[in-house]
Amino acid sequence: MEKKTLDFPEEMNPPVVVQESGENLDLCKHKEEEDEDMFLSVEKISRLPVSIKFNIPKKIATKRRRKSEEEEKKAKLSSGDKVLRSDEILRLRKVSRQKYMKNREKKKVDEFRDQIEDEVLLNDGVKMTEKEVTEFRYKKKLYELLKKTEDDDVEGYRIPDAYDQEGCIDQKKRFAVAKERYCERRSGRGVTEQEAWEDHQAQKARVSFGAKDKKGVVDGFEFVFDDLKGLVEEYSEAESGKHRGCYSKTVGEKAREERELLPIHGYREELLKLIEENQVLVIVGETGSGKTTQIPQYLQEAGYTKRGKIGCTQPRRVAAMSVASRVAQEVGVKLGHEVGYSIRFEDCTSEKTVVKYMTDGMLLRELLTEPKLDSYSVIIIDEAHERTLSTDILFALVKDVAKVRPDLRLIISSATLEAKKFSEYFDSARIYLIPGRRYPVEKLFRKWPEPDYLETVIRTVVQIHQTEPIGDILVFLTGQEEIETVETNLKRRMMDLGTKGSEIIICPIYSNLPTELQAKVFEPARKGSRKVVLATNIAETSLTIDGIKYVIDPGYCKINSYNPRTGMESLLVTPISKASAEQRAGRSGRTGPGKCFRLYNVKDLEPTTIPEIQRANLASVVLTLKSLGIQDVFNFDFMDPPPANALLKALELLYALGALDENGEITKVGERMVEFPVDPMLSKMIVGSEKYKCSKEIITIAAMLSVGNSIFYRPKNKQVLADTARMNFYVGTENVGDHIALLRVYNDWKERNYSTEWCYDNYIQSKSMKRARDIRDQLLGLLNKIGIELTSNPNDLDAIKKAILAGFFPHSAKLQKNGSYRRVKEPQTVYVHPNSGLFGVSPSKWLVYHELVLTTKEYMRHTTEMKPEWLIEIAPHYYELKDIEDTRPKKKQRRSERASTSKVDTNKKTRTSKVDTNKKAKR
DNA sequence: GAGCACTGC
Secondary structure (H helix, E strand, C coil), rough: CHHHHCCHHHHCCCCCCEEECCCEEECCCCCCHHHHHHHHHHHCCCCCCCCCCCCCCCCHHHHHCCCHHHHHHHHHHHCCCCCCCCCHHHHHHHHHHHHHHHHHHHHHHHHHHHHHHHHHHCCCCCCCCCCHHHHHHHHHHHHHHHHHHCCCCCCCCCCCCCECCCCCHHHHHHHHHHHHHHHHHHHCCCCHHHHHHHHHHHHHCCEEHHHHHHHHHHHHHHHCCCCCCCCHHHHHHCCEEEEECCCCCCCCHHHHHHCCCCCHHHHHHHHHHHHHHHCEEEECCCCCHHHHHHHHHHHHHHHHHHEEEEEEECCCCHHHHHHHHHHHHHHHCCCCCCCCEEEEEECCCCCCCCEEEEEEHHHHHHHHHHHCCCCCEEEEECCHHCCCCCCCCCHHHHHHHHHHCCCEEEEEEEEEHHHHHHHHHHCCCEEEEEEECCCCEEEEEECCCCCHHHHHHHHHHHHHHHHHCCEEEEEEEEEEEEHHHHHHHHHHHHHHCCCCCCCCEEEECCCCCCHHHHHHHHHHCCCCCCCEEECCHHHCCCCCCCCEEEEECCCEEEEEEECCCCEEEEEEEEECCHHHHHHHHCCCCCCCEEEHHHHHHHHHCCCCCCCHHHHHCHHHHHHHHHHHHCCCCCCCCCCCCCCCCHHHEEEHHHHHCCCEEECCCCCCHHHHCCCCCCCCCHHHHHHHHHCCCCCHHHHHHHHHHHHCCCCCCCHHHHHHHHHHHHHHHHHCCCCCCCCHHHHHHHHHHCCCCHHHHHHHHHCCCCHHHHHHHHHHHHHHHHHHHCCCCCCCCCCCHHHHHHHHHHHCCCEEEEECCCCEEECCCCCCEEEEECCCCCCCCCCEEEHHHHHHHHCCCEEEEEEECCCHHHHHHCCCCCHHHHHHHCCCCCCHHHHHHHHHHHHHHHHHHHHHHHEEEHHHCCC
């Protein structure tokens, strides 16, 4: 009580500022100078679009200061603030009249600047008009004149910062002040600020019961964010131990000591108690709380490992590896002994392993052999909010397992936005909040979407470069094409600007970029220059770049969605979700306070992205479920059920492939197929290769196809050379298709001893080839496991093509008169993809293709010529003679064909619905 | 003559 009145009079508490999105940006409890700055800057955030800002000195603002209070209220309302009660305002004034006036001043300055900006905005997107240029000059002049009279030494134009009345406060200084305060407190009172803070936080972290206490959860969570202030530096030092110079202690010792500095440390006992008492616990642990590394250790220390392993899933391989290595260090054991990880192609565990990190897909695979997870005592599903296909399936499966195993503990770790949903899903499981730790990120945004965001991106980069303190810039773009466009335009712009100012180094990064070119992103920029990273979504979660201080986020990304009706995939440029926006902004606050320039308004965004399970091809998912003995996939306990027609399509396909029988139960073939971690059509192709004595070739092709479309590298300036190199794999007497070409690429590479140089010479990505080799090795092992003999038939291309058709017979297409193709079983026109070796050569009449993609047209990717009679030979249950009949009289036959097709369709439907009914009956 | 974000088993 005393503390409160003495140090922080209540009337001095800044008002709670709510951004338009509803987030509480600043909830400082202590009245300090920077609080007011923060208040101002937050207020600015809610009103200022990002563009050239003019720093108008106080003078103008002073003139406008004496406006009525009503107007002030209005202004506050319009900026999204909660209006202060008028008595509070009066008291506030009493206490700090002068300061308040200064704030007013600033506010009015901002308003004035807004007016100017609105005018600038009118000309936004278009190139500089005469009017704009004149205005620009005029304002510059005005500014300079005013500057003379004001004793202000700020030069030029800049984006508003968290400034005080004198201008821009250096963020570092700001934190130095905060730290000073922290030191003072420590000496002045018995309680250190850290202790006080921990006390405070301990009250904040609260347990809530499912959705019943939603408000509490949200409030509590948002509360814990930002009052770290003075502690931020303390903590970050602890966290980034590797950056510290002196190593008098061993790395392990240091790591162990640092454990105690993590925010989660204070909640250890409470957390353990909760886990003991509750079978399922949803944990909201913010970035930097230490949950991923600490919880498994706490559980181990509490003796959980006596009953079984502690498994912790991660959505990404690198995460599983690096976290495991960190924990092994902290515990002081060798990685792979007591602490290990398990990812595809790499099992770094032993019999001793009690804490096991793994990818979510890996746990799903383990469930196939160990349905009750008997060897585990605790399962932690980390980053559950990312909602990968695997985690979504895992949710339902572990929920089921938990019912039959009361001793099993389940911890679901998620970000705020979805915590409530997870809790509801797990039968109102408890939610526990652990505060995180991170640097503050100032968010500036546009009220309206940008008409030409690439241009705005370039302008913002230039502006940051000219007006903001040193620090690298990260720009989020949707794809390679955009990255290349921005790169060339930005270079041009920088040239136009001449030599004044320091240089910028542009680093593009996207997953298809060869590794050696990707490395450039991680090199620190030369002294005096600034790095500008142009990245796709890869920089959102997958890789972290040090030194980023500014993030420019246009708010879009490409999302893959699968259309079950047409069986076609397409990549769509889509607005990101609020969750993504937060994640992107956070990328600027990793090593120090950051700034994020949003070229959109957060309030226009959806809260979360559509989960993958609702937009993916489900063939593989359904086969996995069937193999786990889940009969009724329609009533499976999905957190967000996928569309019914997507499930139906998957069932139909699996039935056609022979993986399911007419009752919808998994067959022998299906059991074999499920062993292979590839798409069901590919696994059927592998299983089918046994018959054609070419399993060796087929697993190579399957591996190459699994890698995707990143085998051939096609740099912009060497396209012709790259294309010529690619066509070398197609030469031969026969019409070599894309599948055979891929086989040749692999075999040639193997012949050259897997040479990287050979890859360079042939415009092939060695990274992809190495991946293909890994996959092939794995497939080889599995072939052995299920007892398919490794046979080779390299010269019988027909045998290989037939084996391909064994899996891909539904993907057949026939040439039409106009040169396009038509799918045999679906009334759909498709085209050979321009990247195919069959593109532009004398067309083959019948083709089998690997996949359909919708870009500018409906394209077949990876196609190979085939003979129509093979369709009947291989898939007599699927094709009739009519389907492949060559010549026919025009009208009559067509009608009959249509009739027969629809008949087949009806048959299929009845079959499927029969499958369904049976399942329901069984249930 | 088009163009492919990112993961995972």
